[in-house]
Amino acid sequence: MNVLIIGGGGREHALAWKTACSKQVSQVFVAPGNAGTQLERKVQNVAIGAEDIDALVDFALENKVELTIVGPEAPLTMGIVDRFEEHGLTCFGPNRSAARLEGSKDFTKQFLERHGIATARYRTFDDAADAKRYIDEAGAPIVVKADGLAAGKGVVVAESTEEACRAVDDMLQHNRFGAAGHRVVIEECLQGEEASFICLVDGDDILPMAASQDHKRALDDDRGPNTGGMGAYSPAPIVDAEMEQTIMARIFRPTVRGLLEEGIHYTGFLYAGLMITPQGVPEVLEFNCRMGDPETQPVMMRLRTDLVDLIVAAVQGKLGSVSATWDARAAVGVVAAAGGYPGSYSSGSVIRGIEHQGSAHSKVFHAGTSLSDTGEIITAGGRVLCVTALADSIAAARNDAYESIGTISFEKMHYRSDIGARALGELN
Numbered sequence: 001m002n003v004l005i006i007g008g009g010g011r012e013h014a015l016a017w018k019t020a021c022s023k024q025v026s027q028v029f030v031a032p033g034n035a036g037t038q039l040e041r042k043v044q045n046v047a048i049g050a051e052d053i054d055a056l057v058d059f060a061l062e063n064k065v066e067l068t069i070v071g072p073e074a075p076l077t078m079g080i081v082d083r084f085e086e087h088g089l090t091c092f093g094p095n096r097s098a099a100r101l102e103g104s105k106d107f108t109k110q111f112l113e114r115h116g117i118a119t120a121r122y123r124t125f126d127d128a129a130d131a132k133r134y135i136d137e138a139g140a141p142i143v144v145k146a147d148g149l150a151a152g153k154g155v156v157v158a159e160s161t162e163e164a165c166r167a168v169d170d171m172l173q174h175n176r177f178g179a180a181g182h183r184v185v186i187e188e189c190l191q192g193e194e195a196s197f198i199c200l201v202d203g204d205d206i207l208p209m210a211a212s213q214d215h216k217r218a219l220d221d222d223r224g225p226n227t228g229g230m231g232a233y234s235p236a237p238i239v240d241a242e243m244e245q246t247i248m249a250r251i252f253r254p255t256v257r258g259l260l261e262e263g264i265h266y267t268g269f270l271y272a273g274l275m276i277t278p279q280g281v282p283e284v285l286e287f288n289c290r291m292g293d294p295e296t297q298p299v300m301m302r303l304r305t306d307l308v309d310l311i312v313a314a315v316q317g318k319l320g321s322v323s324a325t326w327d328a329r330a331a332v333g334v335v336a337a338a339g340g341y342p343g344s345y346s347s348g349s350v351i352r353g354i355e356h357q358g359s360a361h362s363k364v365f366h367a368g369t370s371l372s373d374t375g376e377i378i379t380a381g382g383r384v385l386c387v388t389a390l391a392d393s394i395a396a397a398r399n400d401a402y403e404s405i406g407t408i409s410f411e412k413m414h415y416r417s418d419i420g421a422r423a424l425g426e427l428n
């Protein structure tokens, strides 16, 4: 079978690698991919952007692609699944209507409220003066979110009302996130411990992936600005078997049932960003309509089942008849970013020490990389790569990941030195 993976980040490298491991797959195409996917066995890059849906449809038709897996949210919210299906192509991911769970925070908050699913109290505004009046009444800390997609950067957890008002001005007055920020959701700041929980959904049945957790802030000790994610680990100790049951009963089942009641058939990965309150109650911070990046990297390292079997079952509505098995070991992934990320950064630096990496227990997943004309691996994005290691404990996997990343270098490379610390009880 020929499989097409859409996207070019670390998540897509991990999905492409895992897909290529499947015996039923003869060829994996990645559009546009990165240097890591280009160098992977059975994998070939295709020079088409992830949002160029017409060209992707043509490519899939011409190359007898039987299954397309969509990595990032943007093409999903643009309706790539609907478009592929119009041409009789199988595309794994939520359709445009279902992808609103990520594409509009206001839609999601209203949905959660309608179905009695726990989430922070909120109000939605498109007028800055009204928003600021509300902030003054509610007080700080308070959270300001751009309604639409903002590459993981549209959330400000404000410690003061001044900071919250500045965020409102940035989004509503200064066009910081374009149209995505012309409406803002302002919500109560929840306390507790965060966990990511990702499931496969076939419209009706739900298959949980191994629990994982990412580190969103740029700097050690969870300081600095929010990023797409600077590292991740799996399992997440806070999500034990009992918490998993609670998350399924209180969040995932009511969500999938609620969607069906509203006529929305959700097929794809569904990612819930959760805050587990000190009383042990999971509340929804956000939904994403895709796998997480970098959570995918450690999660795919631990998946022992054929990923393509699971996805084909989901596409056929037969998720109830399959199960996933997981490596009992822990996986930790550490992201190396370009200097300046999540702000502006430069590209084109040669990455040294990366050629000889990788073993049965560790893997460098590329993100923002490309091959230069002379065949060197160079930086081409903010998050450059994610070194992921598998070992008997989170502490051991973390040591292995840091040992590997220590031998890789590029100009102005930076990475956090404390990925996994929360799981080990070192961060409060």
Ligand code: AMP
Binding pocket: 120, 143, 152, 155, 157, 187, 188, 189, 190, 191, 194, 216, 226, 273, 285, 286
């Ligand atoms: P989101 O993109 O909605 O997950 O937000 C990014 C990050 O902001 C989350 O991972 C949390 O750390 C934080 N966050 C979002 N919403 C809230 C909230 N209501 N209370 C506290 N922290 C939040």
Ligand code: GLY
Binding pocket: 152, 214, 228, 229, 288, 291, 292, 293, 294, 295
């Ligand atoms: N790591 C967070 C995300 O993928 O949204």
